[in-house]
Amino acid sequence: MTKSITSPVSVRGPADHDVRDQIVAAATEHFSHYGYEKTTVSDLAKAIGFSKAYIYKFFQSKQAIGEVICAHCLNQIETEIRTAVEDAERAPEKLRRMFSVGVQASLRLFFRDRKLYEIASSAAGGRWHAVLVYEERIQGMITDILQEGRRTGDFERKTPVDEATMAIYLVMRPYLDPLLLQHNFDYADAAPAQLSSLVLRSLSP
Amino acid sequence: MTKSITSPVSVRGPADHDVRDQIVAAATEHFSHYGYEKTTVSDLAKAIGFSKAYIYKFFQSKQAIGEVICAHCLNQIETEIRTAVEDAERAPEKLRRMFSVGVQASLRLFFRDRKLYEIASSAAGGRWHAVLVYEERIQGMITDILQEGRRTGDFERKTPVDEATMAIYLVMRPYLDPLLLQHNFDYADAAPAQLSSLVLRSLSP
Incomplete structure:
Protein backbone atom coordinates (compact mmCIF):
# COMPACT_ATOMS: atom_id res chain seq x y z
CA MET A 1 0.00 0.00 0.00
CA THR A 2 2.90 2.36 0.67
CA LYS A 3 3.79 2.01 -3.01
CA SER A 4 0.56 3.66 -4.06
CA ILE A 5 1.49 6.76 -2.06
CA THR A 6 5.05 7.10 -3.29
CA SER A 7 4.20 5.87 -6.79
CA PRO A 8 3.90 8.08 -9.86
CA VAL A 9 0.32 6.96 -10.32
CA SER A 10 -1.19 10.39 -9.68
CA VAL A 11 0.99 11.91 -12.40
CA ARG A 12 -0.57 10.65 -15.63
CA GLY A 13 1.94 10.38 -18.44
CA PRO A 14 4.96 8.36 -19.55
CA ALA A 15 5.69 7.24 -15.99
CA ASP A 16 2.49 5.17 -16.03
CA HIS A 17 3.74 3.35 -19.07
CA ASP A 18 7.02 2.62 -17.31
CA VAL A 19 5.19 1.05 -14.40
CA ARG A 20 2.93 -0.93 -16.72
CA ASP A 21 5.99 -2.19 -18.61
CA GLN A 22 7.65 -3.08 -15.33
CA ILE A 23 4.60 -5.10 -14.21
CA VAL A 24 4.35 -6.83 -17.58
CA ALA A 25 8.06 -7.71 -17.61
CA ALA A 26 7.93 -9.10 -14.08
CA ALA A 27 4.70 -10.98 -14.80
CA THR A 28 6.17 -12.52 -17.96
CA GLU A 29 9.12 -13.76 -15.94
CA HIS A 30 6.88 -15.03 -13.15
CA PHE A 31 4.34 -16.73 -15.44
CA SER A 32 7.03 -18.54 -17.41
CA HIS A 33 8.46 -19.95 -14.16
CA TYR A 34 5.31 -20.76 -12.23
CA GLY A 35 2.61 -20.92 -14.90
CA TYR A 36 -0.16 -18.51 -15.74
CA GLU A 37 -3.14 -20.47 -14.45
CA LYS A 38 -1.77 -21.11 -10.96
CA THR A 39 -0.49 -17.56 -10.37
CA THR A 40 -2.79 -15.04 -8.69
CA VAL A 41 -2.45 -11.26 -8.71
CA SER A 42 -1.39 -11.55 -5.04
CA ASP A 43 1.46 -13.90 -5.96
CA LEU A 44 2.49 -11.49 -8.66
CA ALA A 45 2.36 -8.51 -6.31
CA LYS A 46 4.55 -10.31 -3.79
CA ALA A 47 7.03 -11.36 -6.46
CA ILE A 48 7.30 -7.87 -7.91
CA GLY A 49 7.29 -6.12 -4.53
CA PHE A 50 4.21 -4.04 -5.31
CA SER A 51 0.94 -4.07 -3.43
CA LYS A 52 -1.98 -5.89 -5.03
CA ALA A 53 -3.95 -2.62 -4.99
CA TYR A 54 -1.16 -0.89 -6.84
CA ILE A 55 -1.17 -3.50 -9.59
CA TYR A 56 -4.95 -3.12 -9.89
CA LYS A 57 -4.45 0.60 -10.58
CA PHE A 58 -2.78 -0.41 -13.84
CA PHE A 59 -4.50 -3.66 -14.76
CA GLN A 60 -8.11 -4.64 -14.06
CA SER A 61 -7.29 -8.33 -13.76
CA LYS A 62 -4.67 -11.01 -14.23
CA GLN A 63 -6.08 -11.58 -17.70
CA ALA A 64 -5.48 -7.92 -18.56
CA ILE A 65 -1.77 -8.48 -17.84
CA GLY A 66 -1.91 -11.76 -19.72
CA GLU A 67 -3.48 -10.02 -22.71
CA MET B 1 -11.16 -65.36 -6.69
CA THR B 2 -14.13 -67.77 -6.67
CA LYS B 3 -14.78 -66.67 -10.23
CA SER B 4 -11.51 -68.12 -11.44
CA ILE B 5 -12.52 -71.52 -10.12
CA THR B 6 -16.04 -71.61 -11.51
CA SER B 7 -15.07 -69.71 -14.67
CA PRO B 8 -14.59 -71.30 -18.08
CA VAL B 9 -10.97 -70.09 -18.14
CA SER B 10 -9.49 -73.58 -18.14
CA VAL B 11 -11.54 -74.53 -21.19
CA ARG B 12 -9.86 -72.66 -24.07
CA GLY B 13 -12.27 -71.80 -26.82
CA PRO B 14 -15.23 -69.58 -27.61
CA ALA B 15 -16.09 -69.19 -23.91
CA ASP B 16 -12.88 -67.19 -23.40
CA HIS B 17 -14.02 -64.80 -26.07
CA ASP B 18 -17.36 -64.42 -24.33
CA VAL B 19 -15.64 -63.44 -21.09
CA ARG B 20 -13.28 -61.05 -22.90
CA ASP B 21 -16.27 -59.45 -24.62
CA GLN B 22 -18.07 -59.20 -21.29
CA ILE B 23 -15.07 -57.46 -19.68
CA VAL B 24 -14.68 -55.10 -22.66
CA ALA B 25 -18.39 -54.23 -22.66
CA ALA B 26 -18.40 -53.53 -18.93
CA ALA B 27 -15.15 -51.56 -19.16
CA THR B 28 -16.50 -49.44 -22.02
CA GLU B 29 -19.53 -48.60 -19.90
CA HIS B 30 -17.40 -47.88 -16.84
CA PHE B 31 -14.79 -45.78 -18.66
CA SER B 32 -17.41 -43.63 -20.36
CA HIS B 33 -18.97 -42.85 -16.96
CA TYR B 34 -15.89 -42.45 -14.78
CA GLY B 35 -13.10 -41.82 -17.26
CA TYR B 36 -10.28 -44.02 -18.43
CA GLU B 37 -7.37 -42.35 -16.66
CA LYS B 38 -8.91 -42.39 -13.17
CA THR B 39 -10.18 -45.97 -13.33
CA THR B 40 -7.95 -48.79 -12.06
CA VAL B 41 -8.27 -52.49 -12.83
CA SER B 42 -9.48 -52.89 -9.23
CA ASP B 43 -12.30 -50.40 -9.80
CA LEU B 44 -13.20 -52.24 -12.94
CA ALA B 45 -13.15 -55.62 -11.20
CA LYS B 46 -15.46 -54.32 -8.48
CA ALA B 47 -17.82 -52.75 -11.01
CA ILE B 48 -18.03 -55.91 -13.11
CA GLY B 49 -18.16 -58.25 -10.14
CA PHE B 50 -15.04 -60.18 -11.17
CA SER B 51 -11.86 -60.54 -9.17
CA LYS B 52 -8.87 -58.47 -10.27
CA ALA B 53 -6.89 -61.71 -10.79
CA TYR B 54 -9.62 -63.03 -13.05
CA ILE B 55 -9.49 -59.93 -15.24
CA TYR B 56 -5.72 -60.27 -15.45
CA LYS B 57 -6.18 -63.76 -16.89
CA PHE B 58 -7.70 -62.14 -19.95
CA PHE B 59 -5.95 -58.79 -20.15
CA GLN B 60 -2.39 -57.99 -19.13
CA SER B 61 -3.20 -54.40 -18.15
CA LYS B 62 -5.81 -51.67 -18.21
CA GLN B 63 -4.26 -50.46 -21.44
CA ALA B 64 -4.82 -53.89 -23.02
CA ILE B 65 -8.55 -53.45 -22.35
CA GLY B 66 -8.35 -49.86 -23.56
CA GLU B 67 -6.65 -51.03 -26.76
Whole structure:
Protein backbone atom coordinates (compact mmCIF):
# COMPACT_ATOMS: atom_id res chain seq x y z
CA MET A 1 0.00 0.00 0.00
CA THR A 2 2.90 2.36 0.67
CA LYS A 3 3.79 2.01 -3.01
CA SER A 4 0.56 3.66 -4.06
CA ILE A 5 1.49 6.76 -2.06
CA THR A 6 5.05 7.10 -3.29
CA SER A 7 4.20 5.87 -6.79
CA PRO A 8 3.90 8.08 -9.86
CA VAL A 9 0.32 6.96 -10.32
CA SER A 10 -1.19 10.39 -9.68
CA VAL A 11 0.99 11.91 -12.40
CA ARG A 12 -0.57 10.65 -15.63
CA GLY A 13 1.94 10.38 -18.44
CA PRO A 14 4.96 8.36 -19.55
CA ALA A 15 5.69 7.24 -15.99
CA ASP A 16 2.49 5.17 -16.03
CA HIS A 17 3.74 3.35 -19.07
CA ASP A 18 7.02 2.62 -17.31
CA VAL A 19 5.19 1.05 -14.40
CA ARG A 20 2.93 -0.93 -16.72
CA ASP A 21 5.99 -2.19 -18.61
CA GLN A 22 7.65 -3.08 -15.33
CA ILE A 23 4.60 -5.10 -14.21
CA VAL A 24 4.35 -6.83 -17.58
CA ALA A 25 8.06 -7.71 -17.61
CA ALA A 26 7.93 -9.10 -14.08
CA ALA A 27 4.70 -10.98 -14.80
CA THR A 28 6.17 -12.52 -17.96
CA GLU A 29 9.12 -13.76 -15.94
CA HIS A 30 6.88 -15.03 -13.15
CA PHE A 31 4.34 -16.73 -15.44
CA SER A 32 7.03 -18.54 -17.41
CA HIS A 33 8.46 -19.95 -14.16
CA TYR A 34 5.31 -20.76 -12.23
CA GLY A 35 2.61 -20.92 -14.90
CA TYR A 36 -0.16 -18.51 -15.74
CA GLU A 37 -3.14 -20.47 -14.45
CA LYS A 38 -1.77 -21.11 -10.96
CA THR A 39 -0.49 -17.56 -10.37
CA THR A 40 -2.79 -15.04 -8.69
CA VAL A 41 -2.45 -11.26 -8.71
CA SER A 42 -1.39 -11.55 -5.04
CA ASP A 43 1.46 -13.90 -5.96
CA LEU A 44 2.49 -11.49 -8.66
CA ALA A 45 2.36 -8.51 -6.31
CA LYS A 46 4.55 -10.31 -3.79
CA ALA A 47 7.03 -11.36 -6.46
CA ILE A 48 7.30 -7.87 -7.91
CA GLY A 49 7.29 -6.12 -4.53
CA PHE A 50 4.21 -4.04 -5.31
CA SER A 51 0.94 -4.07 -3.43
CA LYS A 52 -1.98 -5.89 -5.03
CA ALA A 53 -3.95 -2.62 -4.99
CA TYR A 54 -1.16 -0.89 -6.84
CA ILE A 55 -1.17 -3.50 -9.59
CA TYR A 56 -4.95 -3.12 -9.89
CA LYS A 57 -4.45 0.60 -10.58
CA PHE A 58 -2.78 -0.41 -13.84
CA PHE A 59 -4.50 -3.66 -14.76
CA GLN A 60 -8.11 -4.64 -14.06
CA SER A 61 -7.29 -8.33 -13.76
CA LYS A 62 -4.67 -11.01 -14.23
CA GLN A 63 -6.08 -11.58 -17.70
CA ALA A 64 -5.48 -7.92 -18.56
CA ILE A 65 -1.77 -8.48 -17.84
CA GLY A 66 -1.91 -11.76 -19.72
CA GLU A 67 -3.48 -10.02 -22.71
CA VAL A 68 -0.53 -7.62 -22.94
CA ILE A 69 2.01 -10.46 -22.69
CA CYS A 70 0.08 -12.47 -25.24
CA ALA A 71 -0.15 -9.51 -27.62
CA HIS A 72 3.64 -8.96 -27.33
CA CYS A 73 4.26 -12.60 -28.13
CA LEU A 74 1.88 -12.69 -31.10
CA ASN A 75 3.27 -9.38 -32.40
CA GLN A 76 6.74 -10.87 -32.35
CA ILE A 77 5.58 -13.93 -34.33
CA GLU A 78 3.78 -11.67 -36.78
CA THR A 79 6.88 -9.49 -37.23
CA GLU A 80 9.05 -12.52 -37.91
CA ILE A 81 6.56 -13.77 -40.49
CA ARG A 82 6.29 -10.34 -42.18
CA THR A 83 10.07 -10.00 -42.38
CA ALA A 84 10.44 -13.46 -43.94
CA VAL A 85 7.59 -12.81 -46.39
CA GLU A 86 9.03 -9.43 -47.45
CA ASP A 87 12.41 -11.06 -48.11
CA ALA A 88 10.86 -13.42 -50.66
CA GLU A 89 10.46 -12.28 -54.25
CA ARG A 90 7.36 -14.03 -55.54
CA ALA A 91 4.03 -15.00 -54.05
CA PRO A 92 4.58 -18.81 -54.00
CA GLU A 93 7.81 -18.42 -52.02
CA LYS A 94 6.11 -15.88 -49.72
CA LEU A 95 3.45 -18.45 -48.90
CA ARG A 96 6.06 -21.13 -48.17
CA ARG A 97 8.00 -18.78 -45.88
CA MET A 98 4.88 -17.59 -44.13
CA PHE A 99 4.08 -21.18 -43.19
CA SER A 100 7.58 -22.34 -42.22
CA VAL A 101 8.59 -19.20 -40.31
CA GLY A 102 5.20 -19.03 -38.61
CA VAL A 103 5.60 -22.55 -37.27
CA GLN A 104 9.22 -22.03 -36.21
CA ALA A 105 8.45 -18.76 -34.42
CA SER A 106 5.39 -20.25 -32.71
CA LEU A 107 7.33 -23.28 -31.51
CA ARG A 108 10.10 -21.07 -30.17
CA LEU A 109 7.97 -18.46 -28.46
CA PHE A 110 5.21 -20.68 -27.11
CA PHE A 111 7.22 -23.74 -26.13
CA ARG A 112 10.97 -23.19 -25.99
CA ASP A 113 12.51 -19.80 -25.19
CA ARG A 114 9.79 -18.01 -23.40
CA LYS A 115 7.72 -20.94 -22.17
CA LEU A 116 4.60 -18.91 -22.79
CA TYR A 117 2.65 -22.02 -23.67
CA GLU A 118 0.27 -21.82 -20.77
CA ILE A 119 -0.63 -18.20 -21.30
CA ALA A 120 -0.88 -18.72 -25.05
CA SER A 121 -3.21 -21.67 -24.57
CA SER A 122 -5.41 -19.74 -22.13
CA ALA A 123 -5.54 -16.99 -24.72
CA ALA A 124 -6.35 -19.36 -27.59
CA GLY A 125 -8.91 -21.32 -25.55
CA GLY A 126 -10.56 -18.15 -24.24
CA ARG A 127 -10.47 -16.39 -27.64
CA TRP A 128 -8.76 -13.34 -26.13
CA HIS A 129 -8.85 -10.11 -28.09
CA ALA A 130 -5.13 -10.35 -28.93
CA VAL A 131 -5.75 -13.76 -30.51
CA LEU A 132 -8.65 -12.55 -32.63
CA VAL A 133 -6.56 -9.61 -33.87
CA TYR A 134 -3.65 -11.94 -34.67
CA GLU A 135 -5.84 -14.41 -36.56
CA GLU A 136 -7.31 -11.59 -38.60
CA ARG A 137 -3.84 -10.29 -39.46
CA ILE A 138 -2.62 -13.75 -40.48
CA GLN A 139 -5.66 -14.09 -42.74
CA GLY A 140 -4.95 -10.60 -44.11
CA MET A 141 -1.39 -11.65 -44.93
CA ILE A 142 -2.67 -14.73 -46.79
CA THR A 143 -5.10 -12.55 -48.79
CA ASP A 144 -2.30 -10.11 -49.69
CA ILE A 145 -0.07 -12.93 -50.95
CA LEU A 146 -2.97 -14.45 -52.90
CA GLN A 147 -3.75 -11.14 -54.56
CA GLU A 148 -0.12 -10.53 -55.44
CA GLY A 149 0.13 -14.03 -56.94
CA ARG A 150 -3.02 -13.43 -58.96
CA ARG A 151 -1.64 -10.16 -60.33
CA THR A 152 1.67 -11.78 -61.35
CA GLY A 153 -0.08 -14.79 -62.88
CA ASP A 154 1.46 -17.23 -60.39
CA PHE A 155 -1.96 -18.17 -58.97
CA GLU A 156 -5.35 -19.10 -60.42
CA ARG A 157 -8.10 -16.49 -60.28
CA LYS A 158 -11.29 -18.57 -60.29
CA THR A 159 -11.74 -19.31 -56.59
CA PRO A 160 -13.17 -16.40 -54.58
CA VAL A 161 -10.28 -14.84 -52.64
CA ASP A 162 -12.03 -15.08 -49.28
CA GLU A 163 -12.75 -18.78 -49.83
CA ALA A 164 -9.14 -19.49 -50.80
CA THR A 165 -7.87 -17.40 -47.86
CA MET A 166 -10.00 -19.23 -45.31
CA ALA A 167 -9.07 -22.68 -46.64
CA ILE A 168 -5.34 -21.86 -46.56
CA TYR A 169 -5.74 -20.42 -43.07
CA LEU A 170 -7.40 -23.68 -41.99
CA VAL A 171 -4.43 -25.63 -43.36
CA MET A 172 -1.96 -23.44 -41.40
CA ARG A 173 -3.96 -23.11 -38.20
CA PRO A 174 -2.99 -26.48 -36.61
CA TYR A 175 0.64 -25.29 -36.71
CA LEU A 176 0.07 -21.75 -35.43
CA ASP A 177 -2.51 -22.21 -32.67
CA PRO A 178 -0.65 -23.36 -29.53
CA LEU A 179 -3.49 -25.70 -28.46
CA LEU A 180 -3.17 -27.62 -31.72
CA LEU A 181 0.58 -27.15 -32.17
CA GLN A 182 1.30 -29.00 -28.91
CA HIS A 183 -0.03 -32.16 -30.54
CA ASN A 184 1.85 -31.56 -33.77
CA PHE A 185 5.48 -31.57 -32.62
CA ASP A 186 6.17 -34.79 -34.56
CA TYR A 187 4.90 -33.13 -37.73
CA ALA A 188 6.23 -29.59 -37.23
CA ASP A 189 9.45 -30.17 -39.18
CA ALA A 190 8.07 -31.78 -42.32
CA ALA A 191 4.41 -30.72 -42.49
CA PRO A 192 4.89 -27.02 -43.40
CA ALA A 193 6.76 -27.93 -46.61
CA GLN A 194 4.36 -30.78 -47.50
CA LEU A 195 1.29 -28.65 -46.86
CA SER A 196 2.73 -25.58 -48.63
CA SER A 197 3.29 -27.74 -51.70
CA LEU A 198 -0.30 -28.96 -51.56
CA VAL A 199 -1.59 -25.40 -51.14
CA LEU A 200 0.56 -24.20 -54.05
CA ARG A 201 -0.76 -27.04 -56.24
CA SER A 202 -4.28 -25.85 -55.32
CA LEU A 203 -3.35 -22.34 -56.50
CA SER A 204 -1.76 -23.27 -59.82
CA PRO A 205 -3.38 -21.33 -62.67
CA MET B 1 -11.16 -65.36 -6.69
CA THR B 2 -14.13 -67.77 -6.67
CA LYS B 3 -14.78 -66.67 -10.23
CA SER B 4 -11.51 -68.12 -11.44
CA ILE B 5 -12.52 -71.52 -10.12
CA THR B 6 -16.04 -71.61 -11.51
CA SER B 7 -15.07 -69.71 -14.67
CA PRO B 8 -14.59 -71.30 -18.08
CA VAL B 9 -10.97 -70.09 -18.14
CA SER B 10 -9.49 -73.58 -18.14
CA VAL B 11 -11.54 -74.53 -21.19
CA ARG B 12 -9.86 -72.66 -24.07
CA GLY B 13 -12.27 -71.80 -26.82
CA PRO B 14 -15.23 -69.58 -27.61
CA ALA B 15 -16.09 -69.19 -23.91
CA ASP B 16 -12.88 -67.19 -23.40
CA HIS B 17 -14.02 -64.80 -26.07
CA ASP B 18 -17.36 -64.42 -24.33
CA VAL B 19 -15.64 -63.44 -21.09
CA ARG B 20 -13.28 -61.05 -22.90
CA ASP B 21 -16.27 -59.45 -24.62
CA GLN B 22 -18.07 -59.20 -21.29
CA ILE B 23 -15.07 -57.46 -19.68
CA VAL B 24 -14.68 -55.10 -22.66
CA ALA B 25 -18.39 -54.23 -22.66
CA ALA B 26 -18.40 -53.53 -18.93
CA ALA B 27 -15.15 -51.56 -19.16
CA THR B 28 -16.50 -49.44 -22.02
CA GLU B 29 -19.53 -48.60 -19.90
CA HIS B 30 -17.40 -47.88 -16.84
CA PHE B 31 -14.79 -45.78 -18.66
CA SER B 32 -17.41 -43.63 -20.36
CA HIS B 33 -18.97 -42.85 -16.96
CA TYR B 34 -15.89 -42.45 -14.78
CA GLY B 35 -13.10 -41.82 -17.26
CA TYR B 36 -10.28 -44.02 -18.43
CA GLU B 37 -7.37 -42.35 -16.66
CA LYS B 38 -8.91 -42.39 -13.17
CA THR B 39 -10.18 -45.97 -13.33
CA THR B 40 -7.95 -48.79 -12.06
CA VAL B 41 -8.27 -52.49 -12.83
CA SER B 42 -9.48 -52.89 -9.23
CA ASP B 43 -12.30 -50.40 -9.80
CA LEU B 44 -13.20 -52.24 -12.94
CA ALA B 45 -13.15 -55.62 -11.20
CA LYS B 46 -15.46 -54.32 -8.48
CA ALA B 47 -17.82 -52.75 -11.01
CA ILE B 48 -18.03 -55.91 -13.11
CA GLY B 49 -18.16 -58.25 -10.14
CA PHE B 50 -15.04 -60.18 -11.17
CA SER B 51 -11.86 -60.54 -9.17
CA LYS B 52 -8.87 -58.47 -10.27
CA ALA B 53 -6.89 -61.71 -10.79
CA TYR B 54 -9.62 -63.03 -13.05
CA ILE B 55 -9.49 -59.93 -15.24
CA TYR B 56 -5.72 -60.27 -15.45
CA LYS B 57 -6.18 -63.76 -16.89
CA PHE B 58 -7.70 -62.14 -19.95
CA PHE B 59 -5.95 -58.79 -20.15
CA GLN B 60 -2.39 -57.99 -19.13
CA SER B 61 -3.20 -54.40 -18.15
CA LYS B 62 -5.81 -51.67 -18.21
CA GLN B 63 -4.26 -50.46 -21.44
CA ALA B 64 -4.82 -53.89 -23.02
CA ILE B 65 -8.55 -53.45 -22.35
CA GLY B 66 -8.35 -49.86 -23.56
CA GLU B 67 -6.65 -51.03 -26.76
CA VAL B 68 -9.59 -53.32 -27.56
CA ILE B 69 -12.14 -50.58 -26.86
CA CYS B 70 -10.13 -48.14 -28.91
CA ALA B 71 -9.78 -50.59 -31.80
CA HIS B 72 -13.58 -51.17 -31.77
CA CYS B 73 -14.19 -47.45 -31.88
CA LEU B 74 -11.69 -46.79 -34.68
CA ASN B 75 -13.03 -49.79 -36.64
CA GLN B 76 -16.49 -48.32 -36.43
CA ILE B 77 -15.27 -44.95 -37.74
CA GLU B 78 -13.38 -46.70 -40.51
CA THR B 79 -16.45 -48.75 -41.49
CA GLU B 80 -18.62 -45.63 -41.65
CA ILE B 81 -16.03 -43.92 -43.84
CA ARG B 82 -15.69 -46.95 -46.16
CA THR B 83 -19.46 -47.24 -46.56
CA ALA B 84 -19.77 -43.54 -47.43
CA VAL B 85 -16.85 -43.73 -49.85
CA GLU B 86 -18.24 -46.81 -51.60
CA ASP B 87 -21.58 -45.07 -52.06
CA ALA B 88 -19.95 -42.27 -54.05
CA GLU B 89 -19.42 -42.71 -57.76
CA ARG B 90 -16.29 -40.77 -58.59
CA ALA B 91 -13.01 -40.12 -56.79
CA PRO B 92 -13.59 -36.39 -56.05
CA GLU B 93 -16.87 -37.15 -54.29
CA LYS B 94 -15.26 -40.08 -52.47
CA LEU B 95 -12.63 -37.73 -51.06
CA ARG B 96 -15.27 -35.23 -49.94
CA ARG B 97 -17.30 -37.96 -48.22
CA MET B 98 -14.24 -39.48 -46.62
CA PHE B 99 -13.47 -36.14 -44.97
CA SER B 100 -17.00 -35.18 -43.94
CA VAL B 101 -18.10 -38.62 -42.70
CA GLY B 102 -14.75 -39.12 -40.94
CA VAL B 103 -15.22 -35.92 -38.98
CA GLN B 104 -18.88 -36.62 -38.16
CA ALA B 105 -18.17 -40.18 -37.02
CA SER B 106 -15.16 -39.05 -34.93
CA LEU B 107 -17.17 -36.30 -33.25
CA ARG B 108 -19.98 -38.70 -32.47
CA LEU B 109 -17.91 -41.62 -31.20
CA PHE B 110 -15.21 -39.69 -29.34
CA PHE B 111 -17.27 -36.89 -27.87
CA ARG B 112 -21.01 -37.43 -28.01
CA ASP B 113 -22.58 -40.90 -27.95
CA ARG B 114 -19.93 -43.03 -26.41
CA LYS B 115 -17.92 -40.37 -24.56
CA LEU B 116 -14.77 -42.27 -25.42
CA TYR B 117 -12.80 -39.06 -25.63
CA GLU B 118 -10.51 -39.81 -22.72
CA ILE B 119 -9.59 -43.28 -23.91
CA ALA B 120 -9.20 -42.05 -27.48
CA SER B 121 -6.90 -39.25 -26.36
CA SER B 122 -4.79 -41.61 -24.25
CA ALA B 123 -4.54 -43.82 -27.32
CA ALA B 124 -3.64 -40.95 -29.64
CA GLY B 125 -1.16 -39.43 -27.19
CA GLY B 126 0.46 -42.78 -26.44
CA ARG B 127 0.50 -43.87 -30.11
CA TRP B 128 -1.25 -47.14 -29.28
CA HIS B 129 -1.09 -49.95 -31.81
CA ALA B 130 -4.77 -49.53 -32.75
CA VAL B 131 -4.09 -45.87 -33.60
CA LEU B 132 -1.11 -46.68 -35.81
CA VAL B 133 -3.15 -49.31 -37.67
CA TYR B 134 -6.04 -46.86 -38.11
CA GLU B 135 -3.79 -44.08 -39.41
CA GLU B 136 -2.23 -46.47 -41.90
CA ARG B 137 -5.68 -47.57 -43.12
CA ILE B 138 -6.86 -43.98 -43.50
CA GLN B 139 -3.74 -43.22 -45.53
CA GLY B 140 -4.38 -46.37 -47.58
CA MET B 141 -7.91 -45.18 -48.31
CA ILE B 142 -6.58 -41.82 -49.49
CA THR B 143 -4.07 -43.58 -51.77
CA ASP B 144 -6.83 -45.78 -53.24
CA ILE B 145 -9.01 -42.76 -54.01
CA LEU B 146 -6.05 -40.91 -55.53
CA GLN B 147 -5.20 -43.83 -57.78
CA GLU B 148 -8.80 -44.24 -58.86
CA GLY B 149 -9.01 -40.51 -59.67
CA ARG B 150 -5.78 -40.73 -61.67
CA ARG B 151 -7.11 -43.68 -63.67
CA THR B 152 -10.37 -41.89 -64.49
CA GLY B 153 -8.57 -38.65 -65.37
CA ASP B 154 -10.22 -36.74 -62.51
CA PHE B 155 -6.86 -36.08 -60.80
CA GLU B 156 -3.42 -34.90 -61.93
CA ARG B 157 -0.66 -37.50 -62.18
CA LYS B 158 2.52 -35.48 -61.69
CA THR B 159 2.82 -35.47 -57.89
CA PRO B 160 4.19 -38.71 -56.41
CA VAL B 161 1.23 -40.61 -54.92
CA ASP B 162 2.86 -41.03 -51.50
CA GLU B 163 3.59 -37.29 -51.32
CA ALA B 164 0.01 -36.39 -52.25
CA THR B 165 -1.35 -39.00 -49.82
CA MET B 166 0.67 -37.70 -46.89
CA ALA B 167 -0.22 -34.06 -47.58
CA ILE B 168 -3.94 -34.88 -47.79
CA TYR B 169 -3.67 -36.94 -44.63
CA LEU B 170 -2.06 -33.96 -42.88
CA VAL B 171 -4.99 -31.78 -43.97
CA MET B 172 -7.51 -34.28 -42.56
CA ARG B 173 -5.63 -35.24 -39.40
CA PRO B 174 -6.68 -32.23 -37.23
CA TYR B 175 -10.30 -33.37 -37.70
CA LEU B 176 -9.76 -37.10 -37.10
CA ASP B 177 -7.28 -37.17 -34.20
CA PRO B 178 -9.27 -36.63 -30.98
CA LEU B 179 -6.48 -34.56 -29.39
CA LEU B 180 -6.69 -32.05 -32.21
CA LEU B 181 -10.42 -32.41 -32.88
CA GLN B 182 -11.28 -31.23 -29.36
CA HIS B 183 -9.89 -27.80 -30.30
CA ASN B 184 -11.64 -27.76 -33.67
CA PHE B 185 -15.31 -27.96 -32.66
CA ASP B 186 -15.93 -24.44 -33.98
CA TYR B 187 -14.55 -25.46 -37.35
CA ALA B 188 -15.87 -29.03 -37.59
CA ASP B 189 -19.02 -28.06 -39.51
CA ALA B 190 -17.53 -25.89 -42.24
CA ALA B 191 -13.88 -26.92 -42.47
CA PRO B 192 -14.30 -30.37 -44.09
CA ALA B 193 -16.05 -28.85 -47.13
CA GLN B 194 -13.64 -25.90 -47.37
CA LEU B 195 -10.59 -28.12 -47.04
CA SER B 196 -11.95 -30.79 -49.41
CA SER B 197 -12.40 -28.09 -52.03
CA LEU B 198 -8.82 -26.92 -51.53
CA VAL B 199 -7.54 -30.50 -51.75
CA LEU B 200 -9.56 -31.11 -54.92
CA ARG B 201 -8.18 -27.91 -56.47
CA SER B 202 -4.69 -29.26 -55.67
CA LEU B 203 -5.58 -32.48 -57.54
CA SER B 204 -7.05 -30.94 -60.67
CA PRO B 205 -5.33 -32.29 -63.79
